[in-house]
Amino acid sequence: MPPIDTKIVLLAISATLNAAFILKLGFNFFFVRIGDSNETNLDITGGDKMYGLLNFKILKDTTAAKGVKKKLERNRKIIEDLGIGKISRWFNKHSNVLDPDGKINSGFPGLDELLGNDLDSSQLITLLGPASSGKTTLLLDVTRQNAIRNKRPVMYFSMGTKSSTLIDRLISAEAFVDAIKIKRNDINEEDELARVRESLNALSNAPIFIDDLLHLSSEMAVQRIRDFYKIAGKCVVLIDGLDLMGGSKTITSNLQGLRKLSIELNLPIIVSITSSGKLSFRHRVHVEDIPDAIGRISDIVLMIQEGEDELPIRQVSVLKNREGRCGYVELYHDTKRVSFQSIERA
Numbered sequence: 001m002p003p004i005d006t007k008i009v010l011l012a013i014s015a016t017l018n019a020a021f022i023l024k025l026g027f028n029f030f031f032v033r034i035g036d037s038n039e040t041n042l043d044i045t046g047g048d049k050m051y052g053l054l055n056f057k058i059l060k061d062t063t064a065a066k067g068v069k070k071k072l073e074r075n076r077k078i079i080e081d082l083g084i085g086k087i088s089r090w091f092n093k094h095s096n097v098l099d100p101d102g103k104i105n106s107g108f109p110g111l112d113e114l115l116g117n118d119l120d121s122s123q124l125i126t127l128l129g130p131a132s133s134g135k136t137t138l139l140l141d142v143t144r145q146n147a148i149r150n151k152r153p154v155m156y157f158s159m160g161t162k163s164s165t166l167i168d169r170l171i172s173a174e175a176f177v178d179a180i181k182i183k184r185n186d187i188n189e190e191d192e193l194a195r196v197r198e199s200l201n202a203l204s205n206a207p208i209f210i211d212d213l214l215h216l217s218s219e220m221a222v223q224r225i226r227d228f229y230k231i232a233g234k235c236v237v238l239i240d241g242l243d244l245m246g247g248s249k250t251i252t253s254n255l256q257g258l259r260k261l262s263i264e265l266n267l268p269i270i271v272s273i274t275s276s277g278k279l280s281f282r283h284r285v286h287v288e289d290i291p292d293a294i295g296r297i298s299d300i301v302l303m304i305q306e307g308e309d310e311l312p313i314r315q316v317s318v319l320k321n322r323e324g325r326c327g328y329v330e331l332y333h334d335t336k337r338v339s340f341q342s343i344e345r346a
Contacts (some may be wrong), residue, residue: 087209088231091153097205098150104268106235107145108342112327114298114318119268120234123323124259126294127272129304134314134333134340135272136161138304139339140169141239142270143208146236148174153207153232157221159241163212170208173339175199180336207232217247218254222261229265237262242271252293259297275303287319287326295320314340 091098102117105112112118119125129135139156147154158166172179175195181187187196211224225237239258243251251273262269273294290301301320307313309328317328333338 021176032163040282091207091231094205094207098207100234102146102150102152104146104150104152106142106317107149108141108182108329108331108340110316110332110342111316114325114327114329115321116324119236121268121323122266123262123268123299124255124262124297125268125270125300125302126255126298127302127304128275128290128294129272130276131274133304133306135274135281135304136166136240137169137173137333137338138316138340139240139270139272140166140173140338142236143238144170144174144175144206147206147208148202151207153228153235154209155225155228155232155235155237156208156210157216157237157239158210158212159239159244161212161240163210166210166212169338170203171196171199172337174202176337176339179338180239208237215246218245218249218257219247221245222257225261225265225267225269229267237269239265239269239271241274243273252297255293255297259299261311290319299323313343 067116103117105117106115106119127135127138136158143156146152156166168182169179171177172182175182175192175198176191177187177195177199181192182196187193210226211221213220221239229235231264239245242254245254249257258271259271261267287295287301295301299322300318300322303317303319305315305317307315312333312335314331314333315328316331318324318326320326330343332343334341
């Protein structure tokens with residue numbers, strides 16, 4: 001196996017338990033699987049080069065709160081090393097649960113109608129919004145929609161949130177259980193226990209790959225996307241916090257590079273950027289308010305803002321759309337279950 005030169009975290013659920021030694025050093029995990037040392041290129045001085053494969057470990061089905069709590073606890077503790085070879089084997093093993101013809105969409109009917117109901121093409125989509133407006137929540141909703149329901153591989157780059165936090169939020173949103181309860185393993189009601197079990201099963205074969213490496217540069221991200229594409233084929237790429245990406249390049253040059261990559265690989269790439277100034281939470285934004293570089297390079301520009309009625313309502317506007325319509329939809333921001341919901345469902 002060639003040296004491991006990336007650090008992608010695969011969210012997968014395994015039906016068997018794999019023993020692991022875990023050492024945590026700084027912001028990186030270092031580990032070795034028993035019986036797998038011949039495939040591991042462990043270099044504890046170069047933690048930024050490590051892959052991490054996080055397996056959700058399923059125990060025997062039980063209605064007891066203790067069983068579900070153990071599952072959640074194992075989610076955070078059992079980690080394996082993952083190189084390109086293991087990614088390839090994972091896809092070979094789970095090829096029957098993938099749908100190469102599945103749609104790529106947001107999962108919100110009103111927004112999908114504006115976007116043309118299918119994002120299965122070379123498009124660079126930029127999501128703008130002030131801090132704490134719900135950008136990460138929306139991207140995780142898109143992740144669940146495409147990986148679980150559409151059965152399409154998703155590669156998620158997180159510039160500001162650790163993978164462990166994202167994992168809790170994915171489980172919370174899919175199970176429709178308060179995120180605080182997930183974090184604290186404080187789940188005792190039978191209906192919540194059942195939903196958590198169902199969410200773990202739904203995530204069992206979901207091809208969700210999270211890369212939370214700090215100070216990831218655009219060059220590194222592009223290479224990881226290329227490597228992943230060679231194995232996974234048509235996928236969805238999300239970059240949460242492009243403005244926090246490391247390296248010396250500007251947001252403009254990063255957008256340009258990602259735009260070229262989306263055309264080359266014929267992939268939809270969705271990035272989020274924290275807005276400021278005129279692009280505030282309450283100021284009504286128009287297309288002319290979009291920063292020139294973002295508006296010129298992006299195929300689609302979305303903006304999250306406060307709704308017109310009450311705080312939990314968010315307005316997601318399509319400010320620019322090369323292949324569809326502009327307009328906006330209102331979504332309910334469920335902060336307890338860290339997800340957005342269509343108004344009619346909420």
